[in-house]
Amino acid sequence: HRDHAALAxxxxxxxxxxxxxxxxAPAPHLALFDAIVERQARLLAQWQLVGFxxxxxNTDNMSIAGETLDYGxxxxxxxxxxxxxxxxxxxxxxxxxxxxxxxxxxxLARLAEAMLxxxxxxxxxxxxxxxxxxxxxxxxFEHHWLAGMRAKLGLATExxxxxxxxxxxxxxxxxxxADFTNTFRALATTDGVAALAPGDAAFATxxxxxxxxxxxxxxxxxxxxxxxxxxxxxxxxxNHLVEAALGAAxxxxxxxxxxxxLAALATPWDHAGVDSRFTRPAxxxxxxxxxxxxx
Numbered sequence: 001h002r003d004h005a006a007l008a009x010x011x012x013x014x015x016x017x018x019x020x021x022x023x024x025a026p027a028p029h030l031a032l033f034d035a036i037v038e039r040q041a042r043l044l045a046q047w048q049l050v051g052f053x054x055x056x057x058n059t060d061n062m063s064i065a066g067e068t069l070d071y072g073x074x075x076x077x078x079x080x081x082x083x084x085x086x087x088x089x090x091x092x093x094x095x096x097x098x099x100x101x102x103x104x105x106x107x108l109a110r111l112a113e114a115m116l117x118x119x120x121x122x123x124x125x126x127x128x129x130x131x132x133x134x135x136x137x138x139x140x141f142e143h144h145w146l147a148g149m150r151a152k153l154g155l156a157t158e159x160x161x162x163x164x165x166x167x168x169x170x171x172x173x174x175x176x177x178a179d180f181t182n183t184f185r186a187l188a189t190t191d192g193v194a195a196l197a198p199g200d201a202a203f204a205t206x207x208x209x210x211x212x213x214x215x216x217x218x219x220x221x222x223x224x225x226x227x228x229x230x231x232x233x234x235x236x237x238x239n240h241l242v243e244a245a246l247g248a249a250x251x252x253x254x255x256x257x258x259x260x261x262l263a264a265l266a267t268p269w270d271h272a273g274v275d276s277r278f279t280r281p282a283x284x285x286x287x288x289x290x291x292x293x294x295x
Contacts, residue, residue: 004117007115007117011029011115011118014032018064018065019032019036021035022034022035027129029115029118030118030130033112033119034136037133037134037137038140039065040062040066041104041137041140041141041143044100044141044144045148046148048097048101049148049149049152049231050076050233050236051076051097051236052077053077053095053096053100054071054100055072055073055075055086055087055090055095055291056070056071056073056089056095057100059110062104062107064111072087072291072293073089073090073291074086074291075289076239078181078238078239079178079179079180080173081097081177082097082098082174083096083097083098084096085097086289087290087291087292088290088291088292089292089293101138101141104141105138105141108134112133115130116130146163148231150166151227151228151230152184152187152231153165153210154187154214154219154224155213155214155217156217156223156224156227157216157217157218159213159216161213162213169210172206176200179281182279183196184228185232185233185234185271185279188225188271189225193207230269233269234269234279235268235278237261237265238278238279238280238281238282240281240283241278245257245258245261246258261278264277264278
């Protein structure tokens with residue numbers, strides 16, 4: 001509505017409520033946008049690291065507070081595939097797992113367009129001020145994502161080849177159809193690693209490379225295991241279990257499957273007490289899972 005006074009009032013409210021540290025910046029509204037970019041980068045990294053797919057990442061479904069909201073037809077990855085889409089309305093794969101970071105950046109650019117009058121009265125100067133913040137999203141996302149991946153692999157220190165080590169694992173997972181959650185859960189224990197891919201030469205090569213990397217840091221194996229287990233959930237709401245629980249409740253009036261699933265999901269980081277019923281992927285050949293906005 002081009003009501004710049006109302007826009008400024010709303011931005012100032014957001015500063016007071018969510019980003020008070022930006023109030024004293026030389027350009028507080030630009031500092032506000034920078035802070036929003038940082039929170040979105042961290043949030044996207046966090047949900048990518050647990051295999052979460054939002055489903056409807058429209059601009060109105062992203063919060064400047066850096067919280068996840070209105071994720072409707074969301075679901076979690078089983079088999080690792082960046083092209084995975086569950087939402088029935090996302091026919092083109094716009095919000096596929098691997099597309100979520102660039103979509104977040106696109107959404108932030110739309111927010112910047114709305115905030116341009118706060119940055120400078122001259123549109124050209126305002127755009128020039130906003131662009132570096134938008135471009136910074138990629139580096140900030142990659143920073144948070146790689147930090148999370150290091151933790152999932154037990155890497156407590158940083159080396160320049162860590163990104164390549166992670167990429168090699170994800171490439172193997174994609175090639176073999178490995179389960180995202182269970183792969184990282186298995187890596188966190190000696191027995192799990194041994195049982196993960198026996199006889200697979202490509203995995204053996206990667207494992208040797210990973211073990212050598214772990215050997216170059218001072219942390220003890222028990223410290224590595226603790227870091228890995230607190231960085232990867234033992235279980236997620238498996239799509240076939242969610243569907244079964246919903247079906248039993250809606251079609252038969254039986255709530256026990258739902259209650260059991262909710263009880264298990266109350267402690268998703270409990271690797272020692274995890275019930276294998278809730279960690280098994282869907283049977284091979286199961287129909288493709290689809291989610292809907294009412295889910």
